[in-house]
Amino acid sequence: MNDWIPLIGQQMREQVSCWFTAEPLARFSERYIEEKLRESVKFGQLTVLHYRMFGGAGHEVYKAAAAVELFILASDILDDLQDRDAPDKPWMQAPDAVSLHVACSLLTLSQQVMLNSTGDDRIRIGLLEMMNRQLLQAANGQMLDLMNDAYDEQEYIDTVKQKSAALLIFACQTGVLLAGHPWNEGVEEYAMEIGIAAQLKNDVRDMLRWDDKSDFLQKKKTLITLFLLESLAEEDLWIKDYYEGRLSKDDIADKQDCFVQACERTGASLYGSVMSRMHYNRFVELLESFQEEGPWKDMFLHILRQEIA
Amino acid sequence: MLKETIRQLASSTEKLSMAMGGQLQVAGISAAEKKALLDSLSNKNDKNIAYAMWG
Numbered sequence: 001m002n003d004w005i006p007l008i009g010q011q012m013r014e015q016v017s018c019w020f021t022a023e024p025l026a027r028f029s030e031r032y033i034e035e036k037l038r039e040s041v042k043f044g045q046l047t048v049l050h051y052r053m054f055g056g057a058g059h060e061v062y063k064a065a066a067a068v069e070l071f072i073l074a075s076d077i078l079d080d081l082q083d084r085d086a087p088d089k090p091w092m093q094a095p096d097a098v099s100l101h102v103a104c105s106l107l108t109l110s111q112q113v114m115l116n117s118t119g120d121d122r123i124r125i126g127l128l129e130m131m132n133r134q135l136l137q138a139a140n141g142q143m144l145d146l147m148n149d150a151y152d153e154q155e156y157i158d159t160v161k162q163k164s165a166a167l168l169i170f171a172c173q174t175g176v177l178l179a180g181h182p183w184n185e186g187v188e189e190y191a192m193e194i195g196i197a198a199q200l201k202n203d204v205r206d207m208l209r210w211d212d213k214s215d216f217l218q219k220k221k222t223l224i225t226l227f228l229l230e231s232l233a234e235e236d237l238w239i240k241d242y243y244e245g246r247l248s249k250d251d252i253a254d255k256q257d258c259f260v261q262a263c264e265r266t267g268a269s270l271y272g273s274v275m276s277r278m279h280y281n282r283f284v285e286l287l288e289s290f291q292e293e294g295p296w297k298d299m300f301l302h303i304l305r306q307e308i309a
Numbered sequence: 310m311l312k313e314t315i316r317q318l319a320s321s322t323e324k325l326s327m328a329m330g331g332q333l334q335v336a337g338i339s340a341a342e343k344k345a346l347l348d349s350l351s352n353k354n355d356k357n358i359a360y361a362m363w364g
Contacts, residue, residue: 231316267319270349271312277352278345 001045001299004065008044009037011066015113020105028102031090036073043171044069045303050175050187053296060117064127064178067114068171071135074106075167082146085212118178126177134170137162150221157196157223165195186290193283194304200224200276204269210256219243224272231266310337314346325350 012033020026044065051061077099080086091099114131118124141162150156169191176184203222206215215222219242232240238255239262241247252259263269287297314335318325328335329350335343 227312231312265319267315270319271315273349274311274315274342274345277349278341281341281345281348 001302004045004048004062005037005041007059007062008041008048008065008069009033011062011113012037012070015063015066015070015109019109019112024098025102025105028094028098029106032073032077032099032102032106035090036069036076040306041069042303042306043072043167046168046171046300047175047178049296049299049303050172051179052175053291053294054176054179054181054184056175056179061175061178063113064117064174067110067117068174070106070113071110071131071170072167074103074110075138077103077106079142083213083218085218087212114174120180123177123180126182127174130173130177130183131170134166134173137166138164138170141166148219148221150226153223153226156221156226160196160199161192164199165192168192168195168198186286190283190286190290193279193286197276197279197283198304200272200279204272204276207272208260208263208269210259216259217249223275224268227271228263228266228268231268232262233265236262236266311339311342311346314338 013030016026016029016033020029047065047068048061051064077091080089080092081096081099081103084092086092091102111128111131114127115124118127141159141164144150144159145163150159169188172187172191173183176182176187200223203215203224206213206220207222207224207228210217212218215225216239225243229240229243236258238247238252239259242249242252284297287300291297314337318328328346335346338346
């Protein structure tokens, strides 16, 4: 398992070198890939894991895993361009037009690499069909997230299922299909649960920060902000005033401590943790019943626990 | 009921401590919710529980 990341990285670089013949396109892509490899390659590793779990033994999987990670990289770039909350990333330091073009090119490259990951036409068609279906679902979810219009908790969870969980399902099912098996509903189910759990965990973290990535300062509607807004005591009504535009960001600039206390006092932080944990526990339960024997559960958890830089 | 349970725990240091010690009976929530609640309370400071997929 230790060599999965370097092998996936090698394939990502090779495919860029092969298909991006315009020197600047290759140069920017290589720089962005290095950043990605420095951070996290969890999706690609899950592709390899599921390929092995379903009996795959070849090296073709590293190309497919590279295809997955190239898509994730493109998605990360587009997300950061939309949110403008990651100024230190190399794609945010290049002109927007350049990074936008690189991201679009990586989207197409990911499909080409996925096509070339196998010589079996039946598997190839199945992979592309699944890839497009999942990525279209993620696109719908991302759009809903951009609109930031979740009315209630269920609407938010439905958005997360589309936006985030769809990508995890894509990564896992790529390994399954490449190993010659059909779409697996058990994999879909546990990948959905860990996708939701991971997003909610991110939401707890992003709730309490006080910078450009703060869900509160950005007035994002998440499970936790929705809970907070319906739990406010008299002394915390300034939070609602800010969300509804009666207070500006400058008006609340010195209220970080008050905000953190409100999150603790209302139980919002705890609620987010509990909801994330519920989905995580369900994921573990499904994974254990799915694969009672073998090293897969431990390997899966090992991948999840890798720190994101 | 889970939301209300959490609100009550958050508003009372005593109840929160009892819950963290496994001494508080929490009624009206499912077994899955109860397990998640107790797991969250006991792992409050556990930095090893990490399953972030995104930065």
